[in-house]
Amino acid sequence: MSTAYIGLKMGSTTTYIYKPGNGIVLREPTLVAVPTNPKVKEITAVGKEAKDLIGRVSENTSIISPIVDELIQYEDLTISMLKTFLKKVFPSRSFGLNIKAIVCTQLGLSPDEQKQLERVCFKAGIADVYLVPDVLCYALGAGIDISINNSAMVVNIGGNTTNIATISNNTIIDGYNLTIGGSILNIAIAKYIDETYGIKISQNQAEKIKVEICSLFDTYDASISITGIEKLSNSKKEITINADEIYPIVEHYYGKIAESIQAVIESSKPEVVSDIAKNGIYFYGGGTQIVGFERFMFNKLQFKINISENQRLNIIGTGELIKFPQLLKKILKNN
Numbered sequence: 001m002s003t004a005y006i007g008l009k010m011g012s013t014t015t016y017i018y019k020p021g022n023g024i025v026l027r028e029p030t031l032v033a034v035p036t037n038p039k040v041k042e043i044t045a046v047g048k049e050a051k052d053l054i055g056r057v058s059e060n061t062s063i064i065s066p067i068v069d070e071l072i073q074y075e076d077l078t079i080s081m082l083k084t085f086l087k088k089v090f091p092s093r094s095f096g097l098n099i100k101a102i103v104c105t106q107l108g109l110s111p112d113e114q115k116q117l118e119r120v121c122f123k124a125g126i127a128d129v130y131l132v133p134d135v136l137c138y139a140l141g142a143g144i145d146i147s148i149n150n151s152a153m154v155v156n157i158g159g160n161t162t163n164i165a166t167i168s169n170n171t172i173i174d175g176y177n178l179t180i181g182g183s184i185l186n187i188a189i190a191k192y193i194d195e196t197y198g199i200k201i202s203q204n205q206a207e208k209i210k211v212e213i214c215s216l217f218d219t220y221d222a223s224i225s226i227t228g229i230e231k232l233s234n235s236k237k238e239i240t241i242n243a244d245e246i247y248p249i250v251e252h253y254y255g256k257i258a259e260s261i262q263a264v265i266e267s268s269k270p271e272v273v274s275d276i277a278k279n280g281i282y283f284y285g286g287g288t289q290i291v292g293f294e295r296f297m298f299n300k301l302q303f304k305i306n307i308s309e310n311q312r313l314n315i316i317g318t319g320e321l322i323k324f325p326q327l328l329k330k331i332l333k334n335n
Helices: 048-052 075-089 111-124 134-142 182-197 203-213 243-266 270-279 293-301 313-323 325-334
Strands: 003-010 014-019 023-029 032-035 061-064 098-105 128-133 151-157 162-168 171-178 223-230 236-242 281-284 305-307
Touching: 003 075, 003 313, 014 075, 014 313, 023 048, 023 075, 023 313, 032 048, 032 075, 075 111, 098 111, 098 134, 098 313, 111 128, 128 134, 128 313, 128 325, 134 151, 134 162, 134 171, 134 281, 134 313, 151 243, 151 270, 162 243, 162 270, 171 243, 182 203, 182 223, 182 236, 182 243, 203 223, 203 236, 203 243, 236 243, 243 293, 281 293, 293 305, 313 325
Parallel strands: 003 098, 098 128, 151 281, 281 305
Antiparallel strands: 003 014, 014 023, 032 061, 151 162, 162 171, 223 236
């Protein structure tokens, strides 16, 4: 029986699979298209195909993420989705192929949530599952020194959650999971436009607004035209949104993240704070790409801000654990 090792990250917005020697071989939206009728559980589309259907299907079909706030909400749908993704990675998979997966997880999973994640992987066709906190995988992928003589603070601003951790000796010293991320900001933007203009927009349109004009500069000069459905007339209407309108929403959510980071720092031992002062704070995830992020966080925290250009170092870090099984064994023992 042959063995294949993979790294796996199933996030609320995106799923990644890594293969040694090939790198990231799958990057797909964590989405499925299912009949709205609760009695029918057949999946009609998965991943990119499901995302392409947003706004293009009747009320008889729903596009949903089976993973919400990084937690599995619909177990059967998650199993079916993962099976589909594994078939894409191993299209000619033989019955005897033994898949072993290092799975990146968010901080603070309960024993039941860990068992559920393992169960989903097993039922999807993965033989052995090793759960490793995402922030540790990132630190390894980024080559950050987390030896016994050095500690680091790592912050992941993802789609639905923000993970904040201090790490030393390949072990998480302190960690905090905050339910704020890029998708939460999309929801807040859509709500603002609904309440201010009486216009409904899709989450894809809210995402476009966030990407194109959102900023952490209160004087940022940018605007975007969008078309939505006016609630009173139920007809299409185009409006122009300016960056300064959205700024209070953006500042509120990123301010909450900064407050949580500060709280973790204040609860850390002096030696850890000294290392953070020397090395700075390491940020990654899609939420770090907003204009003005570095200046905003520096002003709030007064530490050097390190932002990864490569946002996929967490899934790449699983490759280090595949390469060095003794390191994996140590991490599994200590975390």
